[in-house]
Every structure is written in C-alpha cells, then in structure tokens.
Amino acid sequence: MIPLSHFLIIGACLFSIGLYAVLTKKNAIQVLIGIEFMINAAILNFVAFGKYDKINGGGQMFALFAIVLAAAGVAVALAIILNVYKHFKTIDPSKIDNLRN
Amino acid sequence: MNAEQVIFYFFAALLLLSALIVVTSRNLVRSIFLFFVTLFSLAAIYVFALADFIALTQVVLYAGGVLVLMLFAFMLSNKELLNAMEPAKRVFKVKHYVGIFISLAFLFILLQIFTERDFSQLEWIKSGSPISKNENTIHLIGIQSMTFYLLPFEILSVFLMMALVGAAHLARKDKKI
Structure with missing residues (x-):
C-alpha cells in the first residue's frame, strides 16, 4: 500500500519541472511539453485522492475530463504554433512580440 | 519492501528522471521521445492509485494522440527550429537562474504543505470507503458518467467539437478571415 503523500510529492516534483520548462524554454513546443507536465501533475493528484472516493468517483x-481537455488544448495549441511559425518563421516565444502590425 | 513498493518507486524514479531530461535536453527530438517515457511511467503510477481506466486512457490519448501531434508539429516547423536550437552555449543565462529559483521555490512550498499537513488524516478520507484492489472501476466510471456527471460529460462533448472546429480553422491554408 503506497501512502497518499508519496503520490502528492511525485506530483509536486513533476509540477515544478513543468514550471521550469515553461519559464525558461526558448521553443514553443517545449513550453507546451512543460504545460503538459503541469496538467499531468494535477491529474496525478486527482487520481491519488480519487482512490478514497469510491461512491462519487x-x-x-475529473481526471478523465482533464485528460480530454488537455488533449483538445494540445491540438489547438499546435495549430497556433504552426500558424505562428508560418508567420514569424520562428517559434521562440520571446521573439514573437508584435500583434497584427 | 515488497514487490509493489519496488515497482512503484522504480516507476516514480523513471518518471522524474525522464521529465528532468526532457526539460534540460537541447535536442528537441530526444526530449519529445523521452516525453513518451514520462507519460508511460505516469500511466504505471496511475495503476498504483487503482485507476486502471485512467491509466489506459493516458496511454491511448497522450502516448497515442498528443505525442503524434507533437511529432507532426515538430516535423512541420522543422528546419528553422533545428538551426535555432543549434547555438549550444554552455553558459547559463539569468533567465535560467530565475526559472530554477522560481520552480525550486514552488517545489519547496508544495513539499512544505505536503509534509506539514497529513492528508491521509482528513475526515472524508478516513470515513470514506477506499477503492479496494479487486474492484471494477470501469463499471463505476460508466455508471457515474451517465448519471452524476452527465452535465460535465455533455459539456465536454460540445467543447471537443469546438476545439476540433477551431483547430481545423486555425490550421487551414488560405489567410482570408
């Protein structure tokens, strides 16, 4: 039997790794991977607590809902990344700094 | 330490190690493929939380869907991207220090909360009935999604269609809006 706090600690580590990727990476795809890590850490917490909630489940x-929402979000974000690449010829988030004109 | 714990901590170590390599690697292809390893070991950890259906969904949706999408995005924006990644400057920039500092501070706060507050002593966890090991969770999820969580389920289906239409609209060829 694995104690609940170990799941939470793993989730916290995963969240911080994702946060680091979001803050420092110079590539939109890697930033997206960081966001995925953060979402996955949240889902891990959902699942770890869901173990004790048999009646409502x-x-x-909500872990299922979050996985589906994250997948839909990734599809839209990648479409945006492709458009940004077509327009700016780069996907470095710090270089994309102008709006329509 | 029995077999269950050994396997759990093995997968936890694999998860954190591969996640660290994903975010520190300079090679985007390597980091995308290691992302695959991370998602698989996360699915293994879900199994230990007795959520086998979530683990299967994780493998099918993330490892099957999201990863292929990321590889496609990588290949479609490929050439410039590899050139942009090329200058492998070994010096750390200020940005990296700030990023490391903020994420470590966040980790510290989270760990502080998790060690100070013992969540397994919460009222609803102690009084509630935990899922036992030979329970059929798929049966449970099926019933719940058609009764108690019907409204979120339906909203999710509408949202999925919106995301599909939106992604197709964003990614189409002609630029006339």
Whole structure:
C-alpha cells in the first residue's frame, strides 16, 4: 500500500519541472511539453485522492475530463504554433512580440 | 519492501528522471521521445492509485494522440527550429537562474504543505470507503458518467467539437478571415 503523500510529492516534483520548462524554454513546443507536465501533475493528484472516493468517483471522473481537455488544448495549441511559425518563421516565444502590425 | 513498493518507486524514479531530461535536453527530438517515457511511467503510477481506466486512457490519448501531434508539429516547423536550437552555449543565462529559483521555490512550498499537513488524516478520507484492489472501476466510471456527471460529460462533448472546429480553422491554408 503506497501512502497518499508519496503520490502528492511525485506530483509536486513533476509540477515544478513543468514550471521550469515553461519559464525558461526558448521553443514553443517545449513550453507546451512543460504545460503538459503541469496538467499531468494535477491529474496525478486527482487520481491519488480519487482512490478514497469510491461512491462519487469524483477523482477519477475529473481526471478523465482533464485528460480530454488537455488533449483538445494540445491540438489547438499546435495549430497556433504552426500558424505562428508560418508567420514569424520562428517559434521562440520571446521573439514573437508584435500583434497584427 | 515488497514487490509493489519496488515497482512503484522504480516507476516514480523513471518518471522524474525522464521529465528532468526532457526539460534540460537541447535536442528537441530526444526530449519529445523521452516525453513518451514520462507519460508511460505516469500511466504505471496511475495503476498504483487503482485507476486502471485512467491509466489506459493516458496511454491511448497522450502516448497515442498528443505525442503524434507533437511529432507532426515538430516535423512541420522543422528546419528553422533545428538551426535555432543549434547555438549550444554552455553558459547559463539569468533567465535560467530565475526559472530554477522560481520552480525550486514552488517545489519547496508544495513539499512544505505536503509534509506539514497529513492528508491521509482528513475526515472524508478516513470515513470514506477506499477503492479496494479487486474492484471494477470501469463499471463505476460508466455508471457515474451517465448519471452524476452527465452535465460535465455533455459539456465536454460540445467543447471537443469546438476545439476540433477551431483547430481545423486555425490550421487551414488560405489567410482570408
């Protein structure tokens, strides 16, 4: 039986790694991977707490919802990245600094 | 230490190690493929939280869908990107220090909370009924998604269609809006 706090600690480490990627990476795809790590850490917490909630199944249901939302978000974000690449010829987030004109 | 714990900590170590390599690697292809390893070991950890259906969904949706999408995005924006990654300056910039500092501070706060507050002593966790090991969680999820969580389920389906239409609209060829 694995104690609950170990799941939470793993989730915290994963979240911080994702945060680091979001803050420092110079490539939009890697920033996206960082966001995915953060979402996955949240889902891990949902699942870890959902183990104790058999009657409503809230943890597992919302973990499922979050996975589907993240997948849809990735599809849209990658479409945006491709458009940005077509327009600016780079996907470095710090170089993309002008709006329509 | 029994077999369950050994396997759990093995996968936890694999998860954190591969996640660290993903974010520190300079090679985008390597980091995308290691992302695959991270998602798989996360699915293994879900199994230990007795969420086998979530683990399967993780493998199918993330490892199957998201990863292929990322590889496609990488290949479609490929050439400039590899050139941009090329200057391998070994010196750390200020930005990196700030990033490391903020994420370590965040980790510290989270760990502080998790060690100070014992979540397994919460009222609803102690009084609630945990899922036992030979329970059929898929059965449970099926019933719940058609009764108690019907509204979020339906909203999710509408949202998925919106995301599909939006992604197709964003990625189309002609620029006339």
